[in-house]
Amino acid sequence: MKPVDRHLADILAQVRPLAPLEVDLERALGAVLAEDVTSPVPLPPFDNSAMDGYAVRAQDVVDVPVSLPVTEDVAAGDGALRAIGPGLVARIMTGAPMPAGADAVVPVEWTDGGVQKVTIHHRPELGNAIRRAGEDVRAGQVVLAEGTRIGASQLGILAGVGRRRVRIRPKPRVVVLSTGSELAEPGQPLGPGQIWESNSFMLAAAVREAGAEGFRAGAVTDDPARFLDVLDAQLLRADVVITSGGVSMGAYEPVKEALAPLGRVAFEKVAMQPGMPQGFGLIGEENVPIFTLPGNPVSSYVSFLLFVRPALRRMQGLPAGLPETVQATTTESLRSPAGRRSYLRAVLTGHTVAPVHGQGSHQLAALASANALxxxxxxxxELPPGSTVEVIPL
Incomplete structure (x- = not known):
């Protein structure tokens, strides 16, 4: 059987980052930057007040309490050139530019709140409550590096440095297709021999969690010709295709029967449990990557974490490899078949990990109760209780 590491390496060798494009900020959330973003100006662009209060010369308020005349009001957005002389103060609002000559701000809470004359009860330190120009960002400084995933705070700084459009790698569009004549759509009554289809919901959600766009294409029966028809139609909107089911050694394996003759998808046994039967290749005129995952839900999910998610990261221009692990101590004995790398569903609590009851590849409820592999x-x-093990947090 093929080692897990080699199977992933073969996949990543064939997957390429998507071409970058420029989008408006409103469309950038969740995408990955394809450029370094610098600030054209210092942030803040000018010295300004961090609080509502009074702009003063610190040397005028050494001995307190002291009453001083208020010469003017300075509001946020005030573009006028303003200055205060010795013994004078200006009432100032948060974000307003500091008048020339002022070197401290007295919060309004330290005063009587006077409008024409103010009594100050506490002495401010030099520079008190002043946001200095450039203290957050220097002009020309890189505020976001290429390869950064854009979240809400990243959108904030993009707008804060004046960017309206930004160059990104788009989210891969991933079509998820399940196969099996036994599959019924959730919400519909079950017929004899049927089960509700769950893999496409789970995998499409996992795609979105990985920062890509997931689209359910539903389920098709065990008819290779019908499978190919649906697949051809879905390729029009897909950067990646994921199928589940139809890749084992049984008599009705539509994915394998449909794709194997084309010679562009390799079906292999990977030395892992769950998830031994795997397939990967490039299809269509655009060489769209296709992952043919096993149909058992736990096998399908573990396969996604090990192989599909790293490929989606590569397509977004991010570092790609097997999931990161942490070390923990197992509370129970563990068993694994010889020659296969096992991924046991478990609950990680602090530095200890306990396997869940129900390790079958069909036991979706056990997977749903786990937070680690x-x-x-x-x-x-075999490993005895108290062994140190590597754990993949989910």
Missing amino acids: VVVPEEIT
């Missing part, structure tokens, strides 16, 4: 290497078949 315990990784048991290929050469190990």
